[in-house]
Amino acid sequence: MWPLGSQSVLKWCAHCQQFIGEMRPYADFSITHGLCRKCSGEQPDLLSGDEYAHAVALRDIFQALFAAGRRSDFDAAGPLVDNAIAVHCRPVDILIGMIAPMLYEIGNAWERGTLTVAGEHEFTAFAERVVDLVEAKMRQAWSQPARHAGDGCYLLMNAPGNIHVVGIRILGLWLQNQGWRTRHVDDLTVLDVLSEPAIAGEPKTLLVSIALREQCDAVASLIERVQALPAPSRPNIFLGGYAVKTHLVPRIPGVKLAADISALGLD
Incomplete structure (x- = not known):
C-alpha cells in the first residue's frame, strides 16, 4: 500500500x-x-x-x-x-x-x-x-496528422542510472499524439543520433528524465558533451522527471527544467 x-x-x-x-x-x-x-x-x-x-x-x-x-x-x-x-x-x-x-x-x-x-x-x-x-x-483512435519533417524531432532518454522507463514512454506517446517525431536514445547513442546528417539541419529537442539527485553529475557530464557538438547538431535541452519535480536538480546553463509537460510550451 x-x-x-x-x-x-x-x-x-x-x-x-x-x-x-x-x-x-x-x-x-x-x-x-x-x-x-x-x-x-x-x-x-x-x-x-x-x-x-x-x-x-x-x-x-x-x-x-x-x-x-x-x-x-x-x-x-x-x-x-x-x-x-x-x-x-x-x-x-x-x-x-x-x-x-x-x-x-x-x-x-x-x-x-x-x-x-x-x-x-x-x-x-x-x-x-x-x-x-x-x-x-x-x-x-489516432487522428492527429504528422507534422512536416522540417518541424523538428524530439529525442527522449533516461538519465544514466535511471532505469524507470514508463515515464519517458508516456512522454513519447504524448508527443506522438500531437504528430511529433520521436526517437528513444540513451547515453551511448545520443551523440551519434544528434550528429546524423538526416536531422542536422532541423530543430531538435533532447528530453532527459532524471529520477534521483545522485544522477545529476552524470547528467551534467552528458549535457557538456552534447553542448560541445557543432551548432547544427546541438539540440534544445529539457530536464524533467521526479528529481526536477521535487527541486533536486540545480540550474544548468543552457538547459531548461520542466516540472511537467506544460513547460515544453506545447498544446
Whole structure:
C-alpha cells in the first residue's frame, strides 16, 4: 500500500475532459476543473448538470484507478480505462493526467520509506500493463496528422542510472499524439543520433528524465558533451522527471527544467 497526500492539483477541462496540467506544489493529487483554451472560446455553461456529472465521474475513475494500482489489480484497470473514454477522456490524457501522476506518487512513497522495493516493482509492472492497454486505445483512435519533417524531432532518454522507463514512454506517446517525431536514445547513442546528417539541419529537442539527485553529475557530464557538438547538431535541452519535480536538480546553463509537460510550451 502507498498513501496519498493532500496538496497538489490535477487540472482537467470541465467541458471536454482534456487534461490541462498540474498545479504547484506537485506534492499530491486532487482534481480541479477549468477550461482548456479551445473550450474557453466556446464559453460553455460550467454550471450545467452535464459538466458537473463529468467532473464527478472523472474524479471517481481517477480514485478507482489509484486503488487498483495499490492492489496491482490489472483486471480492474481495463474497465476503468473504458469508463474514462466513455466520459470523453482522450486515451493520451489518461496517461498524462492519471498514470503519470501515479508514477510520481510511487516515487514519493519510496523516497519517504513508506513503500518497499517489491511494492515499487509491483506498481511499475501494473503501470506498464496499463500503458500497453491505453496505447492500443490511442492507436485505434489516432487522428492527429504528422507534422512536416522540417518541424523538428524530439529525442527522449533516461538519465544514466535511471532505469524507470514508463515515464519517458508516456512522454513519447504524448508527443506522438500531437504528430511529433520521436526517437528513444540513451547515453551511448545520443551523440551519434544528434550528429546524423538526416536531422542536422532541423530543430531538435533532447528530453532527459532524471529520477534521483545522485544522477545529476552524470547528467551534467552528458549535457557538456552534447553542448560541445557543432551548432547544427546541438539540440534544445529539457530536464524533467521526479528529481526536477521535487527541486533536486540545480540550474544548468543552457538547459531548461520542466516540472511537467506544460513547460515544453506545447498544446
